[in-house]
Amino acid sequence: MSLWKRLLDLAGNAFHPIPPEASEADPCSPDPGDMEFAAAVVALAAKMARADGRSTLDEAAAFRAAFPISPDERPMFDKLFALAQETVHGYEGYARRIGKRYMAKPCLLEDVLDVLFAVAAADGAITDGELTYLMRVSELFGFTETEFARLSAPYFPDRAPDPYTMLSVSIQASDDDIRKAWTRCVAENHPDKFIARGAPIEFIKAAHEKTAAINAAYEQIKSSRKQKVRPANTQESGRASPRPSRAYQNAPTGS
Numbered sequence: 001m002s003l004w005k006r007l008l009d010l011a012g013n014a015f016h017p018i019p020p021e022a023s024e025a026d027p028c029s030p031d032p033g034d035m036e037f038a039a040a041v042v043a044l045a046a047k048m049a050r051a052d053g054r055s056t057l058d059e060a061a062a063f064r065a066a067f068p069i070s071p072d073e074r075p076m077f078d079k080l081f082a083l084a085q086e087t088v089h090g091y092e093g094y095a096r097r098i099g100k101r102y103m104a105k106p107c108l109l110e111d112v113l114d115v116l117f118a119v120a121a122a123d124g125a126i127t128d129g130e131l132t133y134l135m136r137v138s139e140l141f142g143f144t145e146t147e148f149a150r151l152s153a154p155y156f157p158d159r160a161p162d163p164y165t166m167l168s169v170s171i172q173a174s175d176d177d178i179r180k181a182w183t184r185c186v187a188e189n190h191p192d193k194f195i196a197r198g199a200p201i202e203f204i205k206a207a208h209e210k211t212a213a214i215n216a217a218y219e220q221i222k223s224s225r226k227q228k229v230r231p232a233n234t235q236e237s238g239r240a241s242p243r244p245s246r247a248y249q250n251a252p253t254g255s
Contacts, residue, residue, distance in 0.1 A: 051088055167214065169181045186215070189207055
């Protein structure tokens with residue numbers, strides 16, 4: 001069951017908790033009956049819309065787009081959203097509790113960040129105030145600066161992190177480790193996975209962008225490493241020849 005459907009179930013069953021055996025074993029969903037989580041996500045999104053000192057209808061609409069809210073449920077969500085939107089204060093407490101409670105479910109926390117990014121970008125640009133808010137929430141969720149750079153890359157295509165950051169590997173990693181990291185990152189962010197979890201179109205689009213960025217990073221690393229190997233091979237070839245031809249002195253060798 002998706003995060004979005006689960007949140008609605010939590011809100012709709014505030015006074016009728018769902019028994020544990022009725023929930024699905026989804027590693028990317030909150031615990032059944034966790035109304036505090038549902039309220040915290042709504043509050044974080046509402047306060048996100050206020051992080052730059054103003055709130056727009058586009059931002060509120062972006063939040064609703066992430067939740068297929070039925071007409072009878074909408075007043076409850078709208079009331080909570082409007083109440084939380086009055087001030088940005090208090091967001092750290094919500095983020096800290098969510099991060100601590102679901103530290104073993106990073107994919108769930110990534111989903112929440114995706115909601116916040118969608119709200120921030122809804123009016124056309126993510127402001128410095130909103131970026132500061134997002135970075136702080138990410139930190140309270142337990143993500144490192146490197147992980148935040150990877151998660152935020154689809155929303156800042158003009159300043160994507162270096163390719164090693166995108167794959168969450170060290171520049172000293174072996175080719176085999178880099179290939180494994182690339183395979184893992186693609187599997188974790190593949191659009192089909194989000195479709196299966198019932199994520200809204202905005203986040204499926206983000207998954208496509210993340211996957212494209214991951215593939216581009218892998219190709220960039222491979223290309224860079226090949227270029228570093230070629231000069232070394234050329235130098236060795238030059239030493240092997242007693243009188244190397246000037247025209248081919250710097251040419252790569254091999255089949």
